[in-house]
Amino acid sequence: MIAALAAESLRGLRANRLRTALTMLGIIIGVAAVIVMLAVGQGAQSMVSSAIASMGSNLLVILSGASTSGGTRMGFGTIPTLTGADAEAIGELPSVAAAAPTVIEAAQMVSGPNNWSASVTGTTPEFLTIRAWQLAEGVPFTEVDVRSASRVALLGLTAATNLFGPASPVGKTIRIKNVPFTVIGLLAPKGQSLDGRDQDDTAVIPLTTAQRKLFGNRFPGTVRFIIAQAKSEDAMVRAEREINELLRQRHRIREGQEDDFTVRNLTALAETAAASTRIMSIMLGSIASVSLLVGGIGIMNIMLVSVTERTREIGIRVAVGARRRDILWQFLLEALFISLAGSLIGVGLGIGVTHALAAALGMPTVITPWSIGLSFAVAAAVGIFFGFYPARKAADLNPIEALRYQ
Amino acid sequence: MDDLIRLVGVTKAYPVGDAPPVPVLHGVDLRIAAGDFVAIMGASGSGKSTLMNILGCLDTPSSGDYVLEGRNIAELDVDELAAVRLRLLGFVFQSFNLLPRIDVLDNVALPLLYAGVPRRERHRRAEQLLGRVGLQGYGARRPNQLSGGQQQRVAIARALINQPRLLLADEPTGNLDSETSVDVMRLFGTLNTEDGITLIIVTHEADIAAYARRRIRFRDGRIVEDTATEPLA
Numbered sequence: 326m327i328a329a330l331a332a333e334s335l336r337g338l339r340a341n342r343l344r345t346a347l348t349m350l351g352i353i354i355g356v357a358a359v360i361v362m363l364a365v366g367q368g369a370q371s372m373v374s375s376a377i378a379s380m381g382s383n384l385l386v387i388l389s390g391a392s393t394s395g396g397t398r399m400g401f402g403t404i405p406t407l408t409g410a411d412a413e414a415i416g417e418l419p420s421v422a423a424a425a426p427t428v429i430e431a432a433q434m435v436s437g438p439n440n441w442s443a444s445v446t447g448t449t450p451e452f453l454t455i456r457a458w459q460l461a462e463g464v465p466f467t468e469v470d471v472r473s474a475s476r477v478a479l480l481g482l483t484a485a486t487n488l489f490g491p492a493s494p495v496g497k498t499i500r501i502k503n504v505p506f507t508v509i510g511l512l513a514p515k516g517q518s519l520d521g522r523d524q525d526d527t528a529v530i531p532l533t534t535a536q537r538k539l540f541g542n543r544f545p546g547t548v549r550f551i552i553a554q555a556k557s558e559d560a561m562v563r564a565e566r567e568i569n570e571l572l573r574q575r576h577r578i579r580e581g582q583e584d585d586f587t588v589r590n591l592t593a594l595a596e597t598a599a600a601s602t603r604i605m606s607i608m609l610g611s612i613a614s615v616s617l618l619v620g621g622i623g624i625m626n627i628m629l630v631s632v633t634e635r636t637r638e639i640g641i642r643v644a645v646g647a648r649r650r651d652i653l654w655q656f657l658l659e660a661l662f663i664s665l666a667g668s669l670i671g672v673g674l675g676i677g678v679t680h681a682l683a684a685a686l687g688m689p690t691v692i693t694p695w696s697i698g699l700s701f702a703v704a705a706a707v708g709i710f711f712g713f714y715p716a717r718k719a720a721d722l723n724p725i726e727a728l729r730y731q
Numbered sequence: 732m733d734d735l736i737r738l739v740g741v742t743k744a745y746p747v748g749d750a751p752p753v754p755v756l757h758g759v760d761l762r763i764a765a766g767d768f769v770a771i772m773g774a775s776g777s778g779k780s781t782l783m784n785i786l787g788c789l790d791t792p793s794s795g796d797y798v799l800e801g802r803n804i805a806e807l808d809v810d811e812l813a814a815v816r817l818r819l820l821g822f823v824f825q826s827f828n829l830l831p832r833i834d835v836l837d838n839v840a841l842p843l844l845y846a847g848v849p850r851r852e853r854h855r856r857a858e859q860l861l862g863r864v865g866l867q868g869y870g871a872r873r874p875n876q877l878s879g880g881q882q883q884r885v886a887i888a889r890a891l892i893n894q895p896r897l898l899l900a901d902e903p904t905g906n907l908d909s910e911t912s913v914d915v916m917r918l919f920g921t922l923n924t925e926d927g928i929t930l931i932i933v934t935h936e937a938d939i940a941a942y943a944r945r946r947i948r949f950r951d952g953r954i955v956e957d958t959a960t961e962p963l964a
C-alpha cells in the first residue's frame with residue numbers, strides 16, 4: 326500500500342518537474358552548506374588538536390625579559406636574561422619533571438649541491454623528552470655532546486628531505502653556516518604547530534654548539550627561553566609559582582621590582598586555541614543549518630501551494646475511497662522524496678565543494694561520516710516536519726468542498 | 732425485498748455567512764430496495780445533488796437517519812465513510828471529475844489503488860471495464876484528449892471498477908447528445924438487470940427517466956411524487 330502511494334507521490338512530483346527541482350534546490354544548498362561548513366570546522370579543529378598533541382603535555386615556557394619594561398612594551402626574549410644554569414635549577418624543582426634551555430635561529434644548511442634555510446634549535450637532551458619527540462632513525466645526542474659542544478645534528482623531516490631527498494640523512498655531513506655537522510638522527514614528523522609553522526623544518530643541535538660555534542656571542546651563556554614540563558596537569562600552577570620564586574631569587578630581584586622573565590602556560594594557551602576553533606566550528610555549522618531550515622520552509626511553502634492547487638484532485642481521490650492516511654502519506658512522501666533526493670545531491674555537492682576548497686585554497690578539511698549522516702537526518706526531519714502540515718491540510722479536506730473548488 | 736437504502740426525516744442545511752443555515756432538504760423519507768433502478772427528477776436547485784451527495788456518503792445529513800445496508804451512516808467516522816465509498820458505492824459526477832494529469836487507464840483503476848490491489852491487477856481490470864464501456868484502446872490517453880461522452884464513460888468505468896452494489900449518477904447524460912445518451916442508458920439498463928446493481932440517477936429529461944423502474948419527483952427539498960413504471964428495454 327505504501328509502495329503504491331509512493332508511486333503516486335513520484336508521479337505527482339514528475340508531473341511538475343520544474344517546481345520539484347526548485348524545491349529540491351533549497352535542500353540541496355542547505356545540505357551542501359552544512360557539509361562544507363562542518364568539513365571546514367572539523368578540519369580546523371583536527372589541525373589544532375594534532376598541533377596540540379605534537380606540542381607535548383603540561384608545558385611551561387619561560388621567556389627572557391618582562392612583558393613590560395619601564396612602561397614600554399618589549400618583545401619577549403629581546404634581552405636574554407636566562408641561562409643554562411637557570412634551566413638546570415628549574416629542572417630540579419619538585420613540581421617540574423624536566424627543563425631544557427633553548428636557542429632558536431634561522432640558518433643556512435648545505436649538503437652537496439642542496440641548500441636550505443631552516444630554524445636551528447640549540448638545546449639539551451631533555452628537549453626531546455619534554456616535547457615527546459621520537460626519532461624515526463638514528464640516536465639522540467647526549468649530555469656528553471652538550472658538554473663537549475660536539476658538532477652533531479638531528480634533522481626534521483622537511484629539512485632532511487630538502488637536503489637529501491628521500492635518502493636517509495643519518496651518518497651524512499651537512500654544513501650549517503659553514504660549520505660541518507654529522508647527522509646522527511632523523512626526527513619523527515610532527516606536522517604543523519598551533520601558529521601554523523612546519524615543526525619538521527628544523528635541525529636540533531646541542532645547546533653549547535649553537536652558542537659557541539653558530540650564533541655569535543653577544544650575551545655569552547644566555548638563552549632566549551627555557552621550556553619546562555610539570556610533573557602532572559595538577560602540578561602546573563604549582564610549577565609556575567615555584568619557577569617564579571626560584572628565578573626571582575636567582576636573578577636577585579627585590580620585593581616590588583619587576584620580573585626580568587615571563588612564565589607562560591603553553592597548555593592553557595593551547596586549550597584556548599582549541600576552544601576558539603570549536604566555537605568557530607559550531608558557528609559555521611549553525612549558519613549552515615539556517616540555510617537548511619530555509620530549505621525546509623521552502624518545501625512547506627511549495628507543498629501548501631501544491632495542496633491548494635490540487636484541491637480538486639484530492640477531492641476526487643477522497644470521493645472514490647481514499648482514507649485520510651492515504652492522502653496524508655501521498656503528500657508526506659512527496660515532501661520526503663524532495664528532501665531525501667535533495668540531501669543526496671546536496672551531500673554530493675558538499676563533498677565536491679569541500680574537495681575544491683581544499684585543493685584551491687589549501688584549507689584543511691575533514692568530512693566525517695557523522696557529518697554526512699547528520700545533515701542527511703536533519704534534511705529528512707526537515708522534510709517530514711515541514712511536509713506534515715500541508716499533508717494534514719490535504720487529508721483534512723472535506724470531499725464535497727474539495728470537489729466544488731475551482 | 733430488503734431495503735438497501737432507508738432515509739428517515741433527512742434534512743440538510745447549508746450555512747451561508749453569518750445568517751442562519753439555509754435548509755435545502757426538508758425531511759426526506761425514502762426507501763430503495765436492492766436491485767431497483769430509480770430516477771430522480773426536479774427543478775434546478777431543488778436539492779437533487781445534495782441528496783445524491785448524502786446517498787453517496789460524501790456528505791452527512793444535518794438531521795435524520797441514513798441507513799445503508801443496515802448501517803446508520805451518521806455513526807461512521809471519516810475513514811469508515813471512505814471504506815463504504817470504496818467497497819459499496821460507485822459515483823458518476825455531473826462534471827466527470829477525472830484526474831487530468833494521469834492517463835485514462837489509471838483514472839479508471841484509481842479506486843483499486845486505495846483497495847490495495849496490485850498494479851498489474853488494477854490495470855487488467857481497468858482494461859476490461861474500458862472494453863465494457865466501448866473505450867478499448869483509449870487507456871493511454873489523457874482525459875482531455877477525449878470527447879465529453881467518452882469522458883463520461885471513463886467516469887462510469889471508474890465507478891464500476893470496485894464492483895459496487897449501488898451506483899449513483901448525477902446527470903450522467905447532461906453533457907451528451909441524444910444518441911450517446913441512449914448508449915449510456917442502455918449500459919445502465921444491463922448493469923441493473925444483468926449485474927444486479929442498484930442504480931439511482933438524477934436527470935432533467937423524461938425520456939432518460941423512462942429507463943428507470945421508479946421515478947421520484949423533487950421540489951424544494953421534498954419528494955412530491957413517487958411512481959413505479961415499466962422500464963424501457
Ligand SMILES: Nc1ncnc2c1ncn2[C@@H]1O[C@H](COP(=O)(O)OP(=O)(O)OP(=O)(O)O)[C@@H](O)[C@H]1O
Pocket residue numbers: 745746747755773774775776777778779780781782
Ligand atoms: N455548499 C453549499 N453552500 C450553500 N448552499 C448550497 C451549497 N450546496 C448547495 N447549496 C444550495 O442548495 C440548493 C440545492 O442545491 P443542489 O445542488 O442540490 O441542487 P440541484 O437540485 O442538484 O440543482 P441542479 O439541477 O441545478 O444541479 C441550491 O439552492 C444551492 O444554492
Ligand SMILES: [Mg+2]
Pocket residue numbers: 779780781901
Ligand atoms: Mg445538481
